Amino acid sequence: MKKSISFKSLREEFSLDDIMDSFFGALLLAIILYLPIYLICFELITVYMYRLTLLVVLIIIALFGFIALLHYFWKKSLKLKNTEIKTDINKLFLKNTLIINLVILILGLTFIFVLIPALWV
Amino acid sequence: MKELFNYYKNYIFVLIIPYLIIMFLLVYPINFSLQSPGGLTEVENLIEVDYNNDKEITGTISTTYIMSIKRPTYFQFMLGTFTNYSTISVLSGSNLTYTNQEIAQISYLDKEISVDAAVIVAFQKAAESNNDIIIDYESKIMVYGKAEYLDSYADIDFGDEFVKLIGDNDYEVTDISEIATYTVLNESYDWTFINELGDEYTVSLSKDAEYDKFGITLKTYYIVDKETTYPTYSEGSSNIGGPSGGLLQTLSIYNMLVDNDLTNGLKIAGTGTITYDGSVGYIGGVEQKIITAYLNNVDLFFMPSLDEGYYYDNYQEALRVCEEYGINPTGWLIPVSTFTEALDYLEGLD
Numbered sequence: 001m002k003k004s005i006s007f008k009s010l011r012e013e014f015s016l017d018d019i020m021d022s023f024f025g026a027l028l029l030a031i032i033l034y035l036p037i038y039l040i041c042f043e044l045i046t047v048y049m050y051r052l053t054l055l056v057v058l059i060i061i062a063l064f065g066f067i068a069l070l071h072y073f074w075k076k077s078l079k080l081k082n083t084e085i086k087t088d089i090n091k092l093f094l095k096n097t098l099i100i101n102l103v104i105l106i107l108g109l110t111f112i113f114v115l116i117p118a119l120w121v
Numbered sequence: 122m123k124e125l126f127n128y129y130k131n132y133i134f135v136l137i138i139p140y141l142i143i144m145f146l147l148v149y150p151i152n153f154s155l156q157s158p159g160g161l162t163e164v165e166n167l168i169e170v171d172y173n174n175d176k177e178i179t180g181t182i183s184t185t186y187i188m189s190i191k192r193p194t195y196f197q198f199m200l201g202t203f204t205n206y207s208t209i210s211v212l213s214g215s216n217l218t219y220t221n222q223e224i225a226q227i228s229y230l231d232k233e234i235s236v237d238a239a240v241i242v243a244f245q246k247a248a249e250s251n252n253d254i255i256i257d258y259e260s261k262i263m264v265y266g267k268a269e270y271l272d273s274y275a276d277i278d279f280g281d282e283f284v285k286l287i288g289d290n291d292y293e294v295t296d297i298s299e300i301a302t303y304t305v306l307n308e309s310y311d312w313t314f315i316n317e318l319g320d321e322y323t324v325s326l327s328k329d330a331e332y333d334k335f336g337i338t339l340k341t342y343y344i345v346d347k348e349t350t351y352p353t354y355s356e357g358s359s360n361i362g363g364p365s366g367g368l369l370q371t372l373s374i375y376n377m378l379v380d381n382d383l384t385n386g387l388k389i390a391g392t393g394t395i396t397y398d399g400s401v402g403y404i405g406g407v408e409q410k411i412i413t414a415y416l417n418n419v420d421l422f423f424m425p426s427l428d429e430g431y432y433y434d435n436y437q438e439a440l441r442v443c444e445e446y447g448i449n450p451t452g453w454l455i456p457v458s459t460f461t462e463a464l465d466y467l468e469g470l471d
Binding site for chain 2: 025035036039047073080
């Protein structure tokens with residue numbers, strides 16, 4: 001039987017409280033893990049400002065990683081709550097990760113080409 | 122949430138110590154100062170004069186900023202040692218007593234004052250050949266420095282305007298040159314200031330027993346009266362502080378006021394403070410500014426040159442930097458001591 005790939009089917013298997021609890025747990029763990037990476041990126045920018053564009057690209061990549069990690073922990077948490085999930089959670093979360101990362105990419109490029117030249121005066 | 126943390130608890134226990142060590146390196150500040158190259162900012166993004174709007178400016182005039190990090194973290198310090206472009210020094214002087222926030226406040230105050238000085242000098246020069254241009258300004262005495270022993274330290278802010286102090290025999294002192302003369306007989310005196318919001322306040326300040334001073338530094342500045350000055354201009358908010366862009370700001374504003382285009386299609390940058398009489402002053406971070414300009418491929422770079430025989434003269438220092446990094450300064454690095462010299466150089470390019 002083909003597994004469903006939608007949040008609707010996930011919602012039928014888990015209560016909203018469980019989904020949110022898993023999400024916030026994953027968010028907290030991802031933030032704790034990523035905090036040094038954000039600080040490293042920020043401090044790299046302060047010292048290597050003349051490579052700003054390159055560093056913004058690095059931050060965009062780091063954000064891709066953060067979103068992927070967040071979804072990984074979210075998925076893990078849900079699987080720990082229910083080992084027999086019928087929804088194809090891997091595909092669902094991969095799709096979600098790709099969509100969010102696409103938005104980050106667009107915002108990041110806007111930042112590089114529009115906001116940096118306009119704001120840095 | 123609980124399941125997730127339980128699942129990873131072994132990893133968390135193992136990684137907690139290295140994690141805390143890394144965080145310590147990333148957040149703990151140390152008493153050093155780190156300077157590294159920054160970038161260029163076009164003056165017309167900061168100041169826009171509502172005049173000659175049809176005129177086409179073919180090139181650009183930019184100020185040069187560097188990254189000056191007071192009290193870097195251990196990690197920033199390490200990063201600074203990895204590149205030849207950065208200079209690390211021990212934090213000293215007033216920078217040691219001020220917090221990073223106060224240093225930033227002084228820096229932004231310097232920038233604001235510098236922009237007003239640039240407007241005054243540029244408008245005055247342009248007014249010599251154009252009677253339509255009017256520049257009006259007034260002098261203000263502002264708080265520029267505070268010593269640790271200053272009474273009411275937290276109440277008085279950098280940039281607050283000094284109004285008066287009630288001196289000996291109830292003499293009202295409004296001129297800073299009279300402060301020492303009329304504060305001899307008593308222990309403390311009432312000082313009146315105006316804060317950033319325009320509210321007047323009075324504080325009682327006493328002289329420190331050890332230094333025999335109040336612990337406050339005041340400076341006289343000229344602030345442009347925007348109501349009566351013509352043409353009008355708008356000033357954007359800036360996230361870069363310091364007075365070292367004065368010369369280039371003056372050149373750019375002047376270029377917006379005159380009919381001909383001084384830039385000749387060139388990418389012009391430079392550094393140097395500007396004083397009200399049009400003379401150029403020394404700046405810090407010469408090495409990082411030269412590297413910044415070089416990395417940004419500028420066509421001309423103005424550098425203060427006030428005394429050829431002085432080892433630390435900015436231009437002499439810049440020549441040494443060029444030699445160190447194999448940069449040919451000929452026709453690119455231009456020594457100037459006044460705004461007029463820079464102007465003459467640009468006009469001579471025709």
